[in-house]
Amino acid sequence: MAQPRSGGSGATLGSLSWVLNAYAITFGALLVVAGRTGDRIGRRPVFLAGISVFTLASLGCALAPNLETLVVARVVQAVGASAQIPTSLALLLATVPAERRTRATRSWAAVGGLAAAAGPVVGGLLVEVDWRWVFAVNVPIGIAALVAGRSVLPKPAARETGPLPDLLGALLVISSVAALSGALVQAPDWGWTSGRTVLLLTVAAIGGAGFVLRSLRHAYPLFELHLLRLPRFGAANAGSLVFGVAFAIMLLSNVLWFQEVWQWSALRTGVALAPGPALVPIVTLLTARAAQRFGHGPLVAAGGLLFTGGMVWRVCFASVTPDYVRDLLPSQLLTGAGTGLALGTLVAAGVHALPQHRAATGSALVNSVRQISATIGVAVLVAVVGSHVGAASHHDFRSVWCVAAVLGLATSAFGVHLSRGGGSGQAVSATSKEPEADAQAPANAS
Template sequence: MTTPPVASTATAPLRDDRRVVLVVAILSSFVVGLDSSVVNVALPAVRDELGGGLVVQQWTVDAYLVTLGSLILVAGSLSDLFGRVRIITWGLVVFGVASIGCAIAPSGEVLVVARALQGVGGALITPSALALIVAAFRGAAQTKAIGTWTAWSSAATILGPVVGGLIVDGIGWRWIFVLTAAPIAVTIVLVRRISADVRVGPRARVDVVGAVLAVLGVGGVVLGLIEQERLGWGAPVVVAALVVGGAALVAFVPWERRTAAPLVPLELFRARNFTVGNLATLSIYGALGMVFFVVTLFLQEIWHFPAWVAGLATLPPTVMLLLLSTTVGSVAGRRGPRWFMAAGPAVAAIGALVFLVAGEDPIGYWWSVLPGLVLVGAGIALMVTPLTSAVLGSVPQSEAGAGSAVNNAIARIAGLVMVALAGVVLGGEVSVTGLHRAMVAVSLLLLAGAVVSAIGIRNPKPE
């Protein structure tokens, strides 16, 4: 494969390829987001065919999320150092090969390994996709492009249960991985049409120590939180994972301050909007991770909806994102992100409280879950594009890859942590009372994100 010429600056070379860049970013991120959620409804079929019980089911999901969440910071650094087009191409190839491996896996162990490899590909793709948009667009056009990208990439995550349920019930669980492999081939062809790449400065050495600390820290903590549900907090594996992960995270910041080529430039956090935006991300995306996890379980285990019906029942946020995100991105590009970032989580928090009306009777979907999801979706649409624009717009364009990676890592890790803690919040099992308790926690997290944004975010001066 020929490599596009590398531009010496990060501002102009992709302007002529903006349409292709946007399509590549949308397709690649759509596939990564779809794969994060589409597999959930296939887990019973995977268990029936490959065996392994609950352990294989858990790791079919978690192997992907652990490698994706722990390697995304490393990938952001590689994106800035070696070129965003090159890194996204590598990620697409790895993801495509791994998807084929999942589709033909003869055993649960092979499937888990292939899912972990998918996470590696997803980590390479995610920060590079958004950084390409930042390099190709400017001003209000950039915010509008991010809105379009956000609508489709976010919709993929929420559409997953619907698409997965239909495929599993129709032609079998292996085809969900073929579904993700096919767009990868198309995207690789489109990547070859991008005439220039963006690489920041000369090739510097990779911060190997920082990368190891990041992987051990994020991977260890996530591993401990996941495994405690199966083994308990006192299990040696859980204790060791949390201790090693925590120690690595503690050591990460002082190492990054002293090394000449840090994995995460800590100077990024001197920008007010970057720091505040990431604090809001931590709270908001933790809440959203719990919403979709708990609601999907509730619909299937308490109201006994079939998997594909539960997927359709959770479709309203997708519709709201597709209807509103591009327009919100365009308006926020002119008005500034502050009040959108404050209003969005507040609206979603009201939606979460509407779930408190839900009871044992599934007919209550129409006056509890449905309006609640509509409000949550409206809140996401109001917030997510301005939040992304505020975070990335506050850092130098030359460090957009690292900035995108930090924000993506925080969002994904926040969701992972809240899903891992869902058992504690639910009281050990899914129930009406547990749903109500979870939605109160979600509402408080969303309101915290709204307050942080209202107080801390500053609208940039017009260009």
């Protein structure tokens, strides 16, 4: 399989992880800024601008001559994506009545699951030709989306006023998460007590502490931490964090297991991985009425348990001798069903805990947490199995699968918390920074 090269040599898993993490870190840090920008100047123009930037950056990725250039292009790509995600959900919610917003939000999340199902197969086919086609294929799709969007997207009025969120806070998040990820990825080679590892961990701690302080004191913080005091919003974000780490570990470990341990091709790996993601939109849509009837909590709890079951299956039955039907397929079905129950429901629970005019900002917060958690998940996996995954033992993979299983149980616990909070949720006042109960949240929340 062709890979981008750095300094004339093949890239290791540690260096290639930055192709994922540079995107995820930037994406997660800028989601709130983009969401608030959409709330303020209009969701439609911000969404269309995001498509334009993402499409141009995809072309840059496809033409990248080396790994370093590819990482930079991925950062720009993340800027464009960060403008699309929160505004796309806000545009959707602007077109549906209040009583249909839970179904609309979960359907929106299901589209991502459908893309995830097709992604491994299409990506594997493209990589068999050249890895550059994975990015080049976005260009005609982006152009078509831009043309269609200009014609059909609604034009809801912008309602937010005032300055944009704290941009220095965004830089602190980027530096903190990047330093933490770098420490986890490089520590197996540098040593956990080496000066460079300690320095990165120190930068991560200082950046994180500085971000929290600015968020508490700034008039327009990047993350409005007071929103986390809303029980349902806080629980949904915490659930998204732990589930995101587990999901990233599961997904990347399966790819590495197929390609590095079983020595399967990229295309064969993509086909083998498809059943799990394919279940996500199916389960999401089939359980729409259950979400309306029972609320978010029970579905999140059940999803976490199913996901845990899938990871425990890997721990018990995975073998270095290829046996897809016994090893991965049952695990894929369990984790796919669990993701279908938990992922979109956590997004819905978080977004619906806020008033409608904060829809883009609220969805940005939830998705930002998910992206940061994905970065942490990738870094944890690389730290456990090492940069040279081919030398990783079966024991190392079992260790990360156990971590993912425990995080699945933690997701279920947050689902139980959401259940205890009731099915309706709470909203935050549009004019005050203090959370308040709102018995009419289902009708008013976005």
